[in-house]
Amino acid sequence: MEREPTLRLRVFDLNCWAIRYLSKRRQERVRLIGDMLRRDSFDLVLLQEVWSEQDYSDLMVKLAGCYPFSHYFRSGVIGSGLCVFSRFPILDTLLYQYSLNGYPYMLQHGDWFCGKSVGLVVMKISGIIFNVYVTHLHAEYCREKDAYLPHRLVQAWELAQFIRHTSKAADVVLLGGDLNMHPEDVGIRLLRGWTGLRDAFAEAKHFEGCKNGCTLVPDNCFTEKSELLPFPLGIRIDYILYKAISSFTVKCEELKTTTGPAPGVDIPFSDHEAVMATLHIQRQPQAEGATLGTAELALADVVAEARTEVGVGLRAAQRQRYSSGRMAVLALLLLLLQAMAALGTLAGLGPDQPFPKLSFCLLAFLALGVLVLSVGLHLFHTMEVKMLHGTEDQMWMALRALQERPSDG
């Protein structure tokens, strides 16, 4: 049956929830993750939310024996949180920072400060070129009224485009990460359809772990129970996706998730469950066509659906740009008015009552503060409008291409 030798690759993916000062029992958990990775020797480890470079360095030291190659992707104010550990040499890396990633003033959500990105590492294992991508998309804080959906869709689109454009010389493409999307969400369908990536959970011959492959489950002591109320089994938002590009086939022999506490202790590794896939990669005599081209019409529908959502975001961003601009103009007018009043008083034109210096100063500073803030907001929303508009354009181009060349991969 096996004419060509099969390469067996064990891949580990985990959102580590290692935010300094905020994540509970962080150092203990990072130690546990390191111990487990050293014990269960995987070939490839894709981690997210390793925000502290110290945690990365500690892991690197601990794992130097079994994973001699590693890379930490730096970006944004806090960092990308992405890193890769590998048994095989990393030949090259590239980082792509998503153009939209939430709002700087949504401090309680904080995504903006993290410089959400996709990291690429190129590796050659047994003569097979692997393009391995690790990413973390914008969180979904409220499913019913998801204000970040357009931003997450822009990210899913940029992720798909980045993978398509950078993977043309690869034999096998792997993507692991916390995509913050449910399996049937439009962003996942867009990503899978536009790249041809397949979902390890759906393709796995054997599965073991949380029901339905969920990775955010109510049983985990660190998850926010209220957020999971509508989903008593939990949700699946962490993925390992893959495809073979040239004359190779990839099959998922086994998929596992962790289920609650780490062995021998009372806490789990993270607020997410880890995803572990065993992949079998084999050279096959004849090249397999890219997955694109099989369901072009369905793909066009998905792109159109995503484009509609991006359009909704675009109109919201335009409204916000308009109102912040108007606020800036009003603050400027108030300042001018005050300047005129002050000049008038200085010239002795005002009434004989004493000039209310204190409240005048306070008002001026307030107006100045509002002016600075609203100009900042206006600039930010201008940028947001540009990026949403650009994505809408690109999706339109993709739709046209899908309709014109129905059999092109």
Next chain:
Amino acid sequence: MEREPTLRLRVFDLNCWAIRYLSKRRQERVRLIGDMLRRDSFDLVLLQEVWSEQDYSDLMVKLAGCYPFSHYFRSGVIGSGLCVFSRFPILDTLLYQYSLNGYPYMLQHGDWFCGKSVGLVVMKISGIIFNVYVTHLHAEYCREKDAYLPHRLVQAWELAQFIRHTSKAADVVLLGGDLNMHPEDVGIRLLRGWTGLRDAFAEAKHFEGCKNGCTLVPDNCFTEKSELLPFPLGIRIDYILYKAISSFTVKCEELKTTTGPAPGVDIPFSDHEAVMATLHIQRQPQAEGATLGTAELALADVVAEARTEVGVGLRAAQRQRYSSGRMAVLALLLLLLQAMAALGTLAGLGPDQPFPKLSFCLLAFLALGVLVLSVGLHLFHTMEVKMLHGTEDQMWMALRALQERPSDG
């Protein structure tokens, strides 16, 4: 001599200097550029500094007949300013925004607001796949003390990496743009060495135009004469670079630059001269190796030199991060002190003199302003440190790879 048919491709590149409200006689010049492009039919037009979408739309309408395909790259607050017009269909596009691009507080330079990027358009002409890149790197405001050199080097590195990773399926790679570097600068050597791109000016069989191929010349009535004092002939900072990847050869038959005023009028098209290349592309029986691998040792020297400059920038950014952090702490202390004084006075603990409300308020607002500003600066420089550090790491990885695998392309 010519067994295979030769594809002749005429490429036009120009930094249009079309900044709304700032560039002199902008609309007139954009009209002139459009007229000239319509008259001299090129195959591919790469423009920079088309900041106004309206200018792009006007050009698109005017050029619809001879250049039916076009793309405008949106990014940043003002935009990327990059656009492409083409006689041949554009199949796909991708935009990569550089991670560093000057400082938001350097308002007089303004680069930060432009979202400097590299745009990629993929085209298929006569069965040959072209990856065409257009870009504009950070300006050099003072050559003797170039504070932006580390940022420009990060951009040159990211540009080279982006081209390498995205061009693997291309037959021919073209890059056009204002690189803001002299031909012998380390950034250009890095870009050329790391990608294998060749300089159309150096390779051209025939050349016609400004002496030494200069594109920023004192004769141009819009250039800043004082900046060009050390260079009486001008400088060459706009380039068309190319290479063939698979079994093709590219030759530059002719290179031209514009020389001063546009025909029939008293002004030139822009403050830069345009670069126009005629390329001959031919399939050749045996594949030509990538240019990499021929001068590995020289390349390692260039990467090491660039890495040193990035390191200098890293240490400067670390100092700025430290001093802005210290300023933030001092401002916070002052605010706390004021809060204590105010509380003391309210509790009747202060001296019997009247409380100086106005100066107290002014001081508090000043401290608050300094706090907000310095926190912003601290965050920005933290990001800068991360990106410079990341680039240093990547360059180190490249150096290691060059030393370990001296014949790998």
